[in-house]
Amino acid sequence: MKKITFILIALMVTTFCWTISAQTYSGAGTPVALGPNSGDVGSSAATVPLTGVVGPGSGEFTLDNITLSLTHSFAGDMEIVLVSPAGTRVALCTDNGSFNGTDTNPTSLVFNDASANDVTGWDGGAPMVDYRAEGGANIFNVGFGDGPGVDMNTEFAGETVTGDWVLEINDDAGGDGGSLFSYEITFAAPPVGSPPVINCPMGGMANTDAGVCGAVVNFTAAVAIDPEDGAIATTQTMGPASGTVFPVGDTTIEFSATDSDGNTVTCETTYTVMDMEAPMAMCQDVTLELDLMGVATITAADIDAGSSDNCAVASVVASQTTFGCGDLGANMVTLTVTDDSGNESTCMATVTITDTTAPVITCIGQPGLVSVLEDFEGATIPTGWTTVIESGGPADWIFGTGDMPIGADFPTNAAIFDDDGAGSAQVGEATLFSPIYDLTGVASASISFDYALQDFAGGGEIFAEVWDGSAWQVILTETEDQDPINSGVIDVLAFANDAFQFRFRYDDNDTFAWGAGLDNFMLTYDSPAAPLVLDLDAMGMATIDPSDLLLSVEDACSVTIEAGGNTGGGIPAELNVGLAGGNGLNPGGNFFDINVLNDVSFQSFDMNLDAGSGNVEVYFKTGTWVGFESDPAAWTLVATTAVTSAGENLPSPLNLDLDIDVAAGETVAFYVATLDLGINYTNGPAGSMVGDILVSDTNIEHLQGGGKTSLAAGTLFSPRNFNGIVRYETPDPTSGLVFTCDDLGSNSVDVTVTDASGNVSMCTATVIVRDVTAPELVCMDATIELGADGTVTLDPMTLIDMGATVEACGIMSAAADITEFDCDDIGTPVMVTLFVNDAGGNLASCSAMVTVVDMLGPVITCPADITVDPGAGNVNYEVPDYFATGEATAVDNCTDPVTITSQDPAAGSFLPDGTYPITLTGTDEYGNEGTCTFMLTVESVLGANDNILADGISLYPNPANNVVTIQNSSTQVLENAIVHDINGRVVMNVNLKGAQGDQTIDVSALSAGVYTVQLTSNVASVVKRLIKK
Incomplete structure (x- = not known):
């Protein structure tokens, strides 16, 4: 151990001289109650046995000091007076100290004539080390300002010191009070002769020895010289001995010496040992799992691997103790270890935050599994359950115990019917009824329960039954002794209805039996859920965010929602502002501005609240809050919500869906305030100002703000910074699930939710797509x-x-x-x-x-193609009227009969030999025409004379231009020549009677074309073809 020796460089002399030693006397009867009523006087008397009077002369005594220890909840109510044995009253202090001068721990008040402090200047807070007595009136009530101070030795000069010196404390206001714990009065007498002079060694400073909470200090003894006795012995009367270990801090040693006259003098010196040795900080890494609220917390002890100090560790502080979703992964946390002397050391620990809990999700239209459990743990019948004593009595079902009358007991509390307790003469039939459950449309339903039966003589039995809407149906019965056992899962879907109920009935069958019990009743069913009904717009489309397909999402951290390949909604994000606390209001709130760097949608906040439950309001405005902190009209109340605090310096989520969309480049303000709960915030760093950036991320900047009780009242404190988490969303460009006319009707959509740690949950939503827009129908003629x-x-x-x-x-x-x-x-x-x-x-x-x-012409029916002979002696065939002969018909859909008919060639036309198309036409009353065509062949049947004539007649030139010559080499005499055009019309008729030999005909007037020339004799006829050029 290092030894430190203080070398005497100079002597620090402290000399106290008394003829007899100063004497201190304590007041009796302490502690003494003070107050609480106005006029209550508490007193304590100190009996002084000394003989003499107060004064400075030889053999006289001086009043050295009055020392009090007391508490009082309002120091300004107290009037403190010292009363001498002779009855002289001197006010020590009247109505000073305000409301907080003596309100906590016992407070020491010292009064002496040597003090330079005026007690009337004490207006609150801790008193000074000593005061002069205030002085003033000698009776209560003593008024304010009766000082500025008196010498007690002057006031009591010449009075005897012998007897009771009484301290009186008057409470002059009432409603407050306290206690006088001690009262002491000290008298001193002048020395006899010359007192000794004593010199103590000079004190000093030293550092602690390595690894030791102290230092070895060596010093020499004090030296005392008396004028009459010379050098006299000194004795160490206080403090540790030289060569021992002095503790950290100031240590005072005292020496005294007494001369032959009895004068005792003392001196003191102080040695200061300083601890300059820093603690040894030792860290350890930890891994934490986020809880369901997305929070994980540590204490400094969790990452402290055994930090130590040569003296004592005063504090171990971690730089971060609360972690959220934004802290997933490894986080470096600084552990600061501080000893009692303020020496610090640090080390780093890795705090790894994990999230292994998959989101808990429920899709719209997805049946929800509902479980209703009644474990009968309470001491009374559960809410909604009832009992009916069918017969017997007065015994009823009992609760708060699992004890069966006999046999094995239930391991926990159950519903018990003690038939033995009902008495042997009673008929026992008792039923326990559950609440009524609406099981309309459920997809499944089942029941299980624990039961027991003790029938003693074989007469008791139990029935478990359910109501199917019209009658009770037995699902289990037992007639034999049975220790507690589970029924197993019983399917009751067939009995589901809107008034489903369970009952457990015990019947002792009019015999002596022990009883029955029921426990852990569970009803489980799939509750039908309504689908999402989606109406298409007029264009036959509807787009929804995949998040709209979820009834609920429970996950502490941000999630990504996908459905049909699309990612839904905004991407959740958060900015942790901090949860250090240190200041706050109750109630009250924080103003703060947020600079928006990228498009965001503000959703909610987590706050730092005092323990308890209360209500929170959230106000919003565009632009800064500065200058509008007392202007409620400038703000919009966007949310009011009830909240239960997670505890001081922990994030308490408000769970809002504000959906406040703010574009990049804008500044907005919030005022988040409690109505009936304490809010915690943090003072701004030294030198900081309102509007300075406190924390930020890539999307928003949170600025330093202010604190105020409310928008309408209170003083603004600034800078005061919001504690908690800002929750917002950023846009997701891939969002949107599109439904069209192809999706009309019921659609099953798989929804996948993935949290920030990759944990995945899936469910299937049902979407009913409807077309609710009537056609905008336009007709046309x-x-x-x-x-x-x-x-x-x-x-x-x-x-x-x-x-x-x-x-x-x-x-x-x-x-x-x-x-x-x-x-x-x-x-x-x-x-x-x-x-x-x-x-x-x-x-x-x-x-x-x-x-x-009517666009249809008549249907004309022609005769079949025919061949006709002009008849004997006829060169041409006369065309008949085929409609008139009935060989042709005309039938129309609307005109009956068809009266407008025609034919080409027309009836009455003469046709020479040849083949002709005959066209028949009918026209209805609407002008529609119908035609048909058949072929008419005119073919003369020649006799012998005809052949002779035919062989003897020829035309030349043929083709001809102007004239044609008829050469007749037969023996027959020609009578005429008739020329027909192609349509059978006669264009020339030449009389040839009497002509023999060749005859010339002028055809120059004929048009170019094909003609027939019918030559007739008196006995025959022949037709020749002529071509006119």
Whole structure:
């Protein structure tokens, strides 16, 4: 151990001289109650046995000091007076110290004549080391300001010191009080002769020895010289001996010496040992799992691996103790170890934050599994359960125990019917009823429970039954002794209804039995859930965020929601502002500005709140809050919510969905305030200002703000910084799930939720897509043609103007009030009303004018192709009227009969031999024509004379230009020559009677073409072809 020797460089002399030693006397009866009523006087008397008077002369005594130790909840109510044995009253202190001068720990008040301190200047807080007595009136009540101070030795001069010196404390206001713990009065007498002079060794400073909370200090003894006795012995009367270990801090040693006259003098010196040795900080790494609230906390002890100090460790502080979703992964935390002397050391620990809990999600339209458990742990019947004593009594089901009357007991509290307790003469039949449950539409339902039966003589039995809506159905019965056992899962879906109920019935069958018990009743069912109903817009589309497919998402951290390949909603993010606390208001709130760097949507906040429950309001405004802290009209109340605090310096989530969208580049302000709960915030760092950036991330900057009780009242404190977490979302460009007309009806959509740690949960949502927009139907007029039967059926779709009609999902069907038309409808347009039905079942109607027309000509029936002979003696065949002969017919769909007919060649035309198309035409009353054509062949049947003539006749030149010569080499005399054009029309008739030999005919007037020349004799006829150039 290092030894430190203080070398005497100079002597620090402290000399106290008394003829007799100063004497201190304590007041009796302490502690003494003070107050609480106005006028209550507490007193204590110190009896002084000395003989003499107060004064400075030889053999006289001086009043050295008055020392008090007391508490009082309002020091300004106290009047403190010292009363001498002779009855002289001197006010020591009247109504000083305000409201907090003596309100906590016992406070020491010292009064002496040597003090330079005026007690009337004490207006609160800890008193000074000593005061002069205030002085003033000698009776209560003593008024304010009766000082500025008196010498007690002057006030009591000449009075005897012998007797009771009484301290009186008057409480002059009431309502407050305290205690006088001690009262001491000290007298001293002047020395006899010359007192000794004593010199102590000079003190000094030293550092602690390595690894030791102290230092070895060596010093020499004090030296005392008396004028009469010379050098006299000194004695160490206080403090540790030289060569021993002095503790850290100031250590005072005292020496005294007494001369032959009895004068005792003392001196003191102080040695200061300083601890300059830093602690040894030792860290350890830890891994923490986020809880369901997304919070993990540590204490400094969790990462302290055994830090130590040569003296004592005063504090171990971790730089971060609360972790959230933003801290997932490894976090470096500084552990600062401080000893009692303020020496510090640090080390670093890695705090790894993990999240292994998958999100808990429920999809819209997904049946939810509901479990209802009643464990009968309470001492009374559970809420909603009832009992009925069917017979017997007065015994009833009992609760708060698991003890069966006999046999094995339930391990925990149960519902027990003690038939033995009902008495042997009672008939026992008792039923326990559950609450009523609505199981309408459930997908599954089951029951399980624990039960027991002790029947003694074989007569007792139990029945477990359920109500199916009309009758009780037994699902379990037992007639034999049975220790507590589980029923197993019993399917009760077949009995589900809107008033489903369970009952457990015990019947002793009018015999002596022990009883029965029921415990751990559980009803489990799949509750049907309503699907998401989605209405398409007029364009036949609907887009939803995949997050809309979830009824609930429970995850402490941010999640990504996907459905149908699309990521939903904004991407959750958070900015942890800090939770250091250190200041606050109750109630009150924080103003703060946020600079928005990228588009965000503010959602909620976590706050640092005092323990308890209360209500929180959130106000919002664009721009800064500065200058609007007392202007409620400038703010919008965006949320009011109840909150239960997670505890001081822990994040308490408000769980809001504010959806406040703010564009990049804007500044917005919030005022988040409690109504009935304490809020904790942190003072701004030294030198900082409102508007300085406190914390930030890539999307937002949180600025230093202020604290105030409310928007309407209170003083603004600034800078005061919000404690908690700002929760917001950033846009997700891939979001949006699109439904179209192809999805009409029920759709199952798989939803996947992934949290920030990659934990995945899935569920299936049901989406009902509807088309609720009626078609914007536009009709158009139509003209329809009658058919061959004189009728037509209208297709309603022909009346829809598809170009002008608006219908996203298509027209599924159409109908008209008139669809059948006939010839009677020709000429006058008919108004028709059209009704349509789209894919969503929406109806629409409109009207159009339908014009009926007949566009079909008559159906003309021609005779078959025929060959005719002009007849004996005829060169040409006369064309008959085929309609008149009935060989041709004309039938029309609307005109009956057809009266307008024609034929070409016309009836009465003469046709020479040849083949001719005969066209027959019929026209109905609407101008429609019908035709048919057949071939008519005119072929003369020649006799012998005809052959002779034919062989003897020729035409030349042929073709001819102007004239043609008829050469007749036969023996027959020609009578005439008739020229026909191609259509059988006679164009020339030449009389040849009497002519023999060759004859010339002028054909120059004929048009170029093909002609027939019929030459006739008196006995025969022949036709020749002539070509006119």
